[in-house]
Amino acid sequence: MRRNDIGSARIQADRHDRRSARPRARRILQAAAATLLVSLFGFASPAGAHVTVTPSTTAAGAHAVLQFSVGHGCEDSPTTKITIQIPAQITSVTPTRTALWKIAKQTETVDPPTTDSHGNKIVQRVASVTFSTDTPLPDGYREVFELTVQLPEAKGTKLAFPTIQTCAQGEAAWIEVAQDGQNVAELELPAPSFIISEPDEDTAHHPSTGDAHSLHSTATAPASGTDRALTLAALAAGVLGSLLGGAALVRQRRRT
Template sequence: MRRDDDEPGRKSRWPRRIARIGAATLAVTAVGLASPAGAHVTVTSSTTVAGAHAVLQFSVAHGCGDSPTTGITIQIPAQITSVTPTRNPLWQVSKRTEKVDPPVTDSHGNQITERVTAVTYRTDTPLPDGYRDVLELSVQLPETAGTDLLFPTIQTCETGESAWIEVPQDGQTIHELERPAPGFAVSAGTLHHVATEAQPAPAPPASSNGVTLAALLAGLVGSALAAVSLFQQHRRA
């Protein structure tokens, strides 16, 4: 599979399209990150709790005008260092990575030296305008509650493209933007870990063992008496 960074044209266009969001990201508030109902590329997280592992669903439900969608490139914010894309049968997926310098250590003590900066889904079966699809990424959220996460997204179509990269400025709401960047804010909360270690089955109580043994003996005695009775009837005959 060919990586995004093997395509000079695409690589050179992407930084220019998102360059203007860098400074604006710092001004985004949690309220401004709520996805508007009219947005055509949105993100929904299975959880927003700080430090949690979450599945992000990017919903695509509109083309570029009437043109079918052929590709989605999702920029990953620097605060996220662990990304695993979910495969989709109608899309080819590729990742763009960069070195982390200096390396960082995650909550499990693992040293992170490389991170995914963008994930691209492309399809040879274009998504028609008016139809919806969902693309998923598994990520680990930052440890700090209140962190604003933005995922600038480029939607490529058979004709044209849409850049969902706009960020609210001071005094502006997300509803005033034509093509807002998908995003949400990390929240405070408690992580719940589910134990996975197998536990041995409890031994049956002693009284249960006694009842079982008595039932077995009674069955054997009954079978023996039935055999004797059958033998005696056979001799009389």
């Protein structure tokens, strides 16, 4: 084979490698972007969605707004009621009113009585909160229910909120709690939960004014849409840079 033929064959092979590498690189980028979105925001397909809780803060002793998200019905049946059980470590609960939903609180006796952070004696506490509606939430639509609570003082405490989702037909009992060493992903119907973190000196433990909405706005300020978008952009840029760098290295090795 003449030198010109050999050089032409090499050029054609190199072009073929570059063309075949583009779809692979595109698939890698798409997979990385999907993984990034899931890790940041917990996006999931409707079939794999759960009832989840997102606290505005997990700092020990802080006042927090807990957002319980319901993203699907019971086997395509619309949701008519959500009952959230409150762990015994929480003695202060204030539900946020929401359109179309009625709210009922069930209380229980605290035995023995305890004392809150203000020195008040607590003999009764809210054991569960139920949101019910005459206008069912269709399957495939999302609703968020808010509770304002004071978190316990003990760092490392795991708080689980077993939740019963009642639908026009059937129900889903999100009540499974991972035991020590068990992966939450192994649970079929995991209860919404999170772990108390270190106390935050900047968190106002005892706000003197403001309601649940103002508390929620203050507590979630750092997680604004702009900040979240910037974080996503920065992480995506990092992933893209790593992938492009790897692709360049592969091309360089092929040429040499």
